[in-house]
Amino acid sequence: MKVSIFDVAKKSGLSVVTVSRVLNGAGTVREKNRQRVLAAMKELDYRPNAAARSLARGKTGIIGLIMTTMQDTFFDEIVNQMNGVLAEQGYFLAVSVTKHADVEDGHYLIQEDRVDGIILLSPIEEDHYIIEMKRRNIPYVLIDNQKPENDAYSITVDNYKGGYAAAKHLIELGHTSIAHLSGSELFRSTKERRNGFLDALREAGLEPFELVSGNYEAELGYRTARRWIEANRLPGAVFAGDDYIAIGAINAFMEAGIRVPDEVAVIGYDDQQIASLLRPLLTTIRQPADRIGQAAAEMLLKRIDGTLKRASSLRVDPELVIRQSTGRAGHGR
Incomplete structure (x- = not known):
């Protein structure tokens, strides 16, 4: 019964x-x-009964999440945390993976009466979404948005501090020849991490070994490290813009018999799941995915129920996680 x-x-x-x-x-x-x-x-x-509840509340009981990829364990953690918070309040999470905003028709989740609110996770064309959500009076929250002028309802990480901490860690280990491999220039976080890295080097009176831009993929790290190896010119340390880039570089070094961290130290960013699975265990800058997901969900719920009436934003600090891939300069030479 x-x-x-x-x-x-x-x-x-x-x-x-x-x-x-x-x-x-x-x-x-x-x-x-x-x-x-x-x-x-x-x-x-x-x-x-979800339909009956929605009718009684005059709401759909659905929160939309628009993201650019699902192939990222850092994003997975954020989504899982958000889903838990929203489920406790009786909301379902509808996920859409899309690279670009549909400018002509608007995203299907933003169309009339489909969702009670929207969360944008690391959007690339956020302005188009924001204009449409404001026009339709849909509460929204941004995570890792690209433009500071859109920080009104946002959860961001202080990526400048992350880049600074990564460089500072390598400098304190005695490294003076440090390269930085960064991801796509489309992302605000890319520039912030690089700026933090460069400022830490300047304070120490150092110039970067090399600055390389590309995609947030292992291939960038692997290809760049292979180029250094073939030129017989290696940096003493590498700060990679994310963990996948770092792992790509480590794979190239290990293939060539170059020991990490004894000959080249490597530090990543994000603390993806893979960072604590491969050997050497990856030193990295952790972004607090659990806190980000919880804060985003709670902020959106407050916007929906009307208790958050003024623009609000949260900027969280990253954390240096020291493992096996970084060591003192000249340790193995």
């Missing part, structure tokens, strides 16, 4: 009205009572 809202009320010892308020995400329910209702729902395996 199908479990009803009345069964949940009886199990929790609370009224049907209170159970209904919990299901609809009302902020007037005491936390103790909310937990009693959630526990009863879990024990009874009660799943409320």
Whole structure:
């Protein structure tokens, strides 16, 4: 026999009205009572009818997420955290992977009455989305957006500090010949990481061994390291714009019998899952994916329920994670 809202009320010892308020995400329910209702729902395996709830609330119960790729464990962590926070409040996450904004018709998630809010994860053409969302009065939050003028409702990482910390770590280990391999210039984070790196070098009176731009792919690291090897001219250390670039460089060095970190130190960025799986374990700059995902979901929920009336943004600090791929300069020479 199908479990009803009345069964949940009886199990929790609370009224049907209170159970209904919990299901609809009302902020007037005491936390103790909310937990009693959630526990009863879990024990009874009660799943409320989504269509009925949406009709009652005048909402869809769906949050849209637009992102550029799913082949990224850092993004995966952000999405998982967001999904958990939103699910607790009765929302479903609808994910769309798209490289470019559909300027003519608008993105299908942004079309009328499809979602209650939108999260943009590392968008490339954010202006088009923002114009359309504002026109349709859809609450939104940006993660890792590209333009500072769009920071009004955003969660970003201080990538300047990350690039600075990476360079500082290598300099403190005694390295003076340091290269930087950066990702696409389309991303604000690329420029911020490079600026932080260069400022740390300038403070130490150093010039970069080389600055190389490309894509956030292992191929960039591998191809560049092969070029250095063939020219018989190696840097003492490499700061890679992300972990995949770092791993590509390490693969090329290891193929050629060049030891990491004894002959060349390598540091990455992001702390992707793979960074703690391959050998040598990768020293990297961790972006707090869990905090980013939670903060984005909570900010959007506040915009939806009207409790966040003024523009708000959050900038979080990255963290240096020291593992095996960096060591003191000249250690193995």
